[in-house]
Amino acid sequence: MYSVVILANGLFPSTEKPLELLSQADKVVCCDGAAAKLLMWGREPDLIVGDMDSLSDSLKKRYSNIIKKCDGQEDNDLSKAFRSCLDYHPSSIHILGATGIREDHTLANVSLLAEYTELLKDIDCTVDIMTDSGVFYSGFESMQSYECKEGAEVSIFAFDNTLKMTCEGLKYQTDHVIFDSLWKASLNMAKSSKFVLKLNHPAKVIVFICND
Amino acid sequence: MYSVVILANGLFPSTEKPLELLSQADKVVCCDGAAAKLLMWGREPDLIVGDMDSLSDSLKKRYSNIIKKCDGQEDNDLSKAFRSCLDYHPSSIHILGATGIREDHTLANVSLLAEYTELLKDIDCTVDIMTDSGVFYSGFESMQSYECKEGAEVSIFAFDNTLKMTCEGLKYQTDHVIFDSLWKASLNMAKSSKFVLKLNHPAKVIVFICND
Numbered sequence: 001m002y003s004v005v006i007l008a009n010g011l012f013p014s015t016e017k018p019l020e021l022l023s024q025a026d027k028v029v030c031c032d033g034a035a036a037k038l039l040m041w042g043r044e045p046d047l048i049v050g051d052m053d054s055l056s057d058s059l060k061k062r063y064s065n066i067i068k069k070c071d072g073q074e075d076n077d078l079s080k081a082f083r084s085c086l087d088y089h090p091s092s093i094h095i096l097g098a099t100g101i102r103e104d105h106t107l108a109n110v111s112l113l114a115e116y117t118e119l120l121k122d123i124d125c126t127v128d129i130m131t132d133s134g135v136f137y138s139g140f141e142s143m144q145s146y147e148c149k150e151g152a153e154v155s156i157f158a159f160d161n162t163l164k165m166t167c168e169g170l171k172y173q174t175d176h177v178i179f180d181s182l183w184k185a186s187l188n189m190a191k192s193s194k195f196v197l198k199l200n201h202p203a204k205v206i207v208f209i210c211n212d
Numbered sequence: 213m214y215s216v217v218i219l220a221n222g223l224f225p226s227t228e229k230p231l232e233l234l235s236q237a238d239k240v241v242c243c244d245g246a247a248a249k250l251l252m253w254g255r256e257p258d259l260i261v262g263d264m265d266s267l268s269d270s271l272k273k274r275y276s277n278i279i280k281k282c283d284g285q286e287d288n289d290l291s292k293a294f295r296s297c298l299d300y301h302p303s304s305i306h307i308l309g310a311t312g313i314r315e316d317h318t319l320a321n322v323s324l325l326a327e328y329t330e331l332l333k334d335i336d337c338t339v340d341i342m343t344d345s346g347v348f349y350s351g352f353e354s355m356q357s358y359e360c361k362e363g364a365e366v367s368i369f370a371f372d373n374t375l376k377m378t379c380e381g382l383k384y385q386t387d388h389v390i391f392d393s394l395w396k397a398s399l400n401m402a403k404s405s406k407f408v409l410k411l412n413h414p415a416k417v418i419v420f421i422c423n424d
Contacts, residue, residue, distance in 0.1 A: 076399060099315050102345045104367035104398055104420040106311075106318060111394035133314050155316035159371060159392055180371055181416070182323035186316055187288060204393070208316040 002026050004090040006081045008109065009034040009054060011100025012041065015132040017211060021094045029085045031077040034097055035059060049084045050077035078109055082116050086123075093120075093127040100131075111159070114138040114204035134210040144197040146207055148190050153210035155186040160203045169195030214238050216302040218293045220321065221246040221266060223312025224253065227344040229423060233306045241297045243289040246309055247271060261296045262289035290321055294328050298335075305332075305339040312343075323371070326350040326416035346422040356409040358419055360402050365422035367398035372415045381407030 005025035009032055013019050022028065022038075027046040030038055033054030035045045049068045052060060060067065070080040078098065085093060093116075098109040109129065116127045117138040129136040134153075137146060148154065154170060158179040165174045171189040174197075178184065190209075197205065217237035221244055225231050234240065234250075239258040242250055245266030247257045261280045264272060272279065282292040290310065297305060305328075310321040321341065328339045329350040341348040346365075349358060360366065366382060370391040377386045383401040386409075390396065402421075409417065 076395075099318075100312065102422065103311050103318060103322065103343055103348070104346070104365075104369075104422070106315060107322065107369060107420075108367065108395035108398040110315065110319065114393065115395075131315055134316070136315070153316075155320065157316075157319060159394070160373075161371075181326065182371070183288075183320035183327075186320040208319075210314065210316070 001092065002088065002090050003092045003094065004029060004085045004088050006078065006085055006093060006095045007031065007034040007038055007045075008078050008081070008095060008097040009037075010097045010102070010105060010109070011132070012037045013096050013130070013132055015211070017135075018094075018096050018130045018132065021130060022096060025094070026090075027085070027088050029081050031081050031097075035063065037097070047081075047084060049081040076105075076108065076112075078112060079115075082112075082119075082127075091125055093125060095127065095129045096131075098129045098131070110136055110157075110206060114140065114206055118204070132211075134208050136206055136208050138204065138206045139197070140202055140204050142199045142202050144199070144205060144207075145194065146197075146209065147194050148209045149212050150190060150193050152190045152212060154188045154190050154195065155208040156188065156197070157182050157185070157206040157208070158203055162201075163203045164200040165205075166198045167195060168198075213304065214300065214302045215304045215306065216241060216297045216300050218290065218297055218305060218307045219243065219246040219250055219257075220290050220293070220307060220309040221249075222309045222314070222317060222321070223344070224249045225308050225342070225344055227423070229347075230306075230308050230342045230344065233342060234308060237306070239297070239300050239302075241293050243293045243309075247275065249309070259293075259296060261293040288317075288320065288324075290324060291327075294324075294331075294339075303337055305337060307339065307341045308343075310341045310343070322348055322369075322418060326352065326418055330416065344423075346420050348418055348420050350416065350418045351409070352414055352416050354411045354414050356411070356417060356419075357406065358409075358421065359406050360421045361424050362402060362405050364402045364424065366400045366402050366407065367420040368400065368409070369394050369397070369418040369420070370415055374413075375415045376412040377417075378410045379407060380410075 032050030244262030373392040
């Protein structure tokens with residue numbers, strides 16, 4: 001097991017679960033200015049990736065040997081950090097700091113998780129977004145299985161109005177849901193420690209499981 | 213002008229713009245437990261709507277004459293509050309506290325803005341979601357026009373992969389964007405104090421304009 005945490009420049013984590021991941025990570029890759037937040041918390045970054053528009057000059061100098069400057073408007077700092085962290089051949093990638101502060105960044109980052117999950121399909125590596133309140137996972141197969149605590153609050157997001165989904169292990173059925181808006185399959189609940197989603201065709205699905 | 217603020221139970225606002233709206237509102241409708249946060253800030257709620265699962269017994273008693281208890285799992289407290297606030301015949305509805313804390317609530321609430329905007333189409337009333345970092349607006353016509361500060365950061369979200377959009381007044385063109393994921397038209401910038409979106413067919417679009 002080799003775990004990498006990507007620390008994005010949103011809200012720095014403040015609850016036990018994400019901070020535990022940060023403590024235990026083999027490597028921490030920071031998006032640009034997030035390096036300053038990590039330092040304040042008491043850990044040194046292993047790699048700093050981005051266009052360096054939000055890192056102070058003194059930190060740029062201090063970390064010149066671990067800075068990977070990537071310009072280019074075609075993707076954001078999180079995607080640049082994601083690609084870079086694959087060089088470590090991780091078995092798990094946890095993205096922290098991806099939400100909070102700017103809501104448009106939150107929406108964009110959560111949807112990027114689906115892209116990252118698909119990029120890892122031929123690699124033995126998982127990726128999730130952990131926040132102070134829960135975890136986002138993503139799947140793209142016709143059958144998707146998720147583990148959680150019994151009674152956990154669960155929301156499902158998809159971006160495909162041709163999608164039909166049935167579920168096992170959730171309180172509210174999803175058979176009737178048309179996935180044309182983000183609220184459509186939100187606020188469900190796990191009836192046991194596992195739930196299964198069955199899709200009529202492979203589709204990018206994002207699942208949020210609330211922390212207890 | 214008759215303005216109503218709906219205060220949802222996410223992050224209580226802390227920046228000037230949303231707090232100004234809260235000060236100036238003719239009525240404040242609170243989603244359930246948000247009433248306690250409003251009180252802490254120093255204003256009395258005018259109406260409290262929801263299933264009352266997050267309001268203390270003492271506040272339930274104190275505000276029994278302005279509590280509108282709505283059970284039912286088919287929609288959330290924000291939608292219950294939205295429907296109730298129409299009784300005031302407002303000319304503007306600003307939704308505060310709709311983001312932060314639970315990210316799945318953030319995603320769901322932002323997407324609900326499109327539904328609310330459509331519900332107001334025959335009424336002379338606007339609705340937006342104001343956060344500490346910016347404002348979400350929604351439109352559903354083939355031509356949509358938005359005002360902002362020159363240089364403002366702008367993100368566009370839609371949930372329709374058949375949509376084609378051209379834009380005027382934004383730094384990056386949207387002609388090539390396929391709206392099948394939330395990151396696809398995020399992180400743009402206004403070149404002047406107004407921008408116009410032209411769609412190939414009417415569609416629900418959500419626009420986020422970052423505060424300066």
